[in-house]
Amino acid sequence: MAAPNKQVLIAIIGAGGVGKCFLSQLSALATRRPSPKLSLCYISTSKKALYNDDYTPIALDGTLEALAASSRSPPSLSQVVDYLAAAPHKVVLVDNTSSQDVADHFPTFLRRGINVITPNKKAFSGSYGLWQDIFAAAAESGASVFHESSVGAGLPVISTLRELVETGDRVTKIEGVFSGTMSFLFNTFAPTSGAGGSWSAEVKNAKALGYTEPDPRDDLNGLDVARKLTILARLAGLPVESPTSFPVQSLIPEALDSCTSGDEFLERLPAFDADMERTRADAEKEGKVVRFVGSFDVAAKQVKVGLEKFDKSHPIAGLKGSDNIISFYTERYGSNPLIIQGAGAGGEVTAMGVTGDLLKVLARIG
Numbered sequence: 001m002a003a004p005n006k007q008v009l010i011a012i013i014g015a016g017g018v019g020k021c022f023l024s025q026l027s028a029l030a031t032r033r034p035s036p037k038l039s040l041c042y043i044s045t046s047k048k049a050l051y052n053d054d055y056t057p058i059a060l061d062g063t064l065e066a067l068a069a070s071s072r073s074p075p076s077l078s079q080v081v082d083y084l085a086a087a088p089h090k091v092v093l094v095d096n097t098s099s100q101d102v103a104d105h106f107p108t109f110l111r112r113g114i115n116v117i118t119p120n121k122k123a124f125s126g127s128y129g130l131w132q133d134i135f136a137a138a139a140e141s142g143a144s145v146f147h148e149s150s151v152g153a154g155l156p157v158i159s160t161l162r163e164l165v166e167t168g169d170r171v172t173k174i175e176g177v178f179s180g181t182m183s184f185l186f187n188t189f190a191p192t193s194g195a196g197g198s199w200s201a202e203v204k205n206a207k208a209l210g211y212t213e214p215d216p217r218d219d220l221n222g223l224d225v226a227r228k229l230t231i232l233a234r235l236a237g238l239p240v241e242s243p244t245s246f247p248v249q250s251l252i253p254e255a256l257d258s259c260t261s262g263d264e265f266l267e268r269l270p271a272f273d274a275d276m277e278r279t280r281a282d283a284e285k286e287g288k289v290v291r292f293v294g295s296f297d298v299a300a301k302q303v304k305v306g307l308e309k310f311d312k313s314h315p316i317a318g319l320k321g322s323d324n325i326i327s328f329y330t331e332r333y334g335s336n337p338l339i340i341q342g343a344g345a346g347g348e349v350t351a352m353g354v355t356g357d358l359l360k361v362l363a364r365i366g
């Protein structure tokens with residue numbers, strides 16, 4: 001059992017949809033689990049930071065108000081590494097951003113003994129070199145790195161795949177719906193019964209519900225799904241070089257490629273509703289619905305991301321809300337895949353995966 005006065009320091013980068021939910025789950029966890037004592041020592045957004053030079057804990061009540069009122073700007077990431085590496089207790093860094101820059105610093109944090117938890121896909125689906133460096137750094141220092149919410153939000157996708165592989169099963173194929181945003185969009189725009197809304201209105205709804213990436217174009221260009229498949233393929237032993245090294249279908253109209261911001265894109269999108277309307281009508285003529293899916297086949301070394309038509313009775317056609325459905329085909333499971341289904345986006349469920357990862361780190365270090 002951990003000593004009663006033992007402390008673990010938590011540092012959070014990012015306090016948006018997921019970050020806010022994580023903060024409230026952390027506060028509840030700290031109350032439920034008095035030992036080791038969980039203390040917040042650092043929190044920042046891209047504009048503000050809140051921390052004490054002597055590591056005095058930041059209150060877990062009213063944290064966001066205190067952050068908003070802080071006069072400190074975020075220090076550079078190398079300064080954050082130095083600050084956390086010099087802390088008097090073990091530290092867990094929680095990256096709740098979608099920043100490539102933060103992700104690029106993971107090997108440095110890990111080499112300095114700082115544990116890392118994140119729903120940010122960029123670190124694990126960027127270059128294969130960064131992937132190798134992250135896990136090499138963790139192995140060298142003994143620090144942990146967990147990223148359950150980087151695929152399927154809080155659904156136990158990464159942990160399941162790791163266990164399949166580590167217990168000696170051989171994955172042959174993984175397929176399904178990997179985007180909460182795309183799932184919500186097609187489930188509401190092209191439902192199996194009744195009329196759907198307009199495409200652009202549903203895209204705005206998906207953003208308002210907190211399902212999209214900070215910039216919704218990162219969902220609609222297929223790259224979010226490509227990143228998730230890259231992560232799963234690498235975990236299954238396929239050294240995919242990058243999420244742009246295989247075919248990915250984009251749903252961004254060519255004329256909107258020039259938009260300079262997500263907001264401009266959302267404003268101009270209604271002018272292209274007729275394109276998606278045609279896609280819906282084409283599938284309807286065959287008595288089908290269209291859905292955005294992805295798969296990778298280990299033997300064929302093939303990864304695919306894009307639109308497919310499904311019979312209305314198909315489980316993928318009948319998904320609801322932001323549900324993901326992920327089927328693992330393995331040697332042990334044969335032709336009846338192991339299937340995981342449930343909400344694949346949203347602040348609370350994503351933060352739950354992050355909090356679950358924190359519990360895994362505490363089990364190792366607490």
Ligand SMILES: NC(=O)C1=CN([C@@H]2O[C@H](COP(=O)(O)OP(=O)(O)OC[C@H]3O[C@@H](n4cnc5c(N)ncnc54)[C@H](OP(=O)(O)O)[C@@H]3O)[C@@H](O)[C@H]2O)C=CC1
Nearest residue numbers: 014015016017018045046047097098119120214345346350
């Ligand atoms: N939303 C969801 O359902 C899911 C999200 N995820 C992942 O979770 C992560 C967060 O998503 P979400 O909360 O929705 O995004 P938000 O846009 O709501 O929040 C992002 C937060 O990160 C901060 N931020 C961005 N860049 C930096 C930086 N360089 N330094 C410090 N802070 C920074 C932003 O600050 P500021 O506002 O000042 O820019 C903001 O507080 C993403 O990686 C996303 O892919 C994963 C699964 C599901």
Ligand SMILES: N[C@@H](CC=O)C(=O)O
Nearest residue numbers: 179180181211212213
């Ligand atoms: N934007 C993503 C969020 C979770 O990864 C999605 O819609 O799935």
Ligand code: NA
Nearest residue numbers: 148151153155
């Ligand atoms: Na997950």
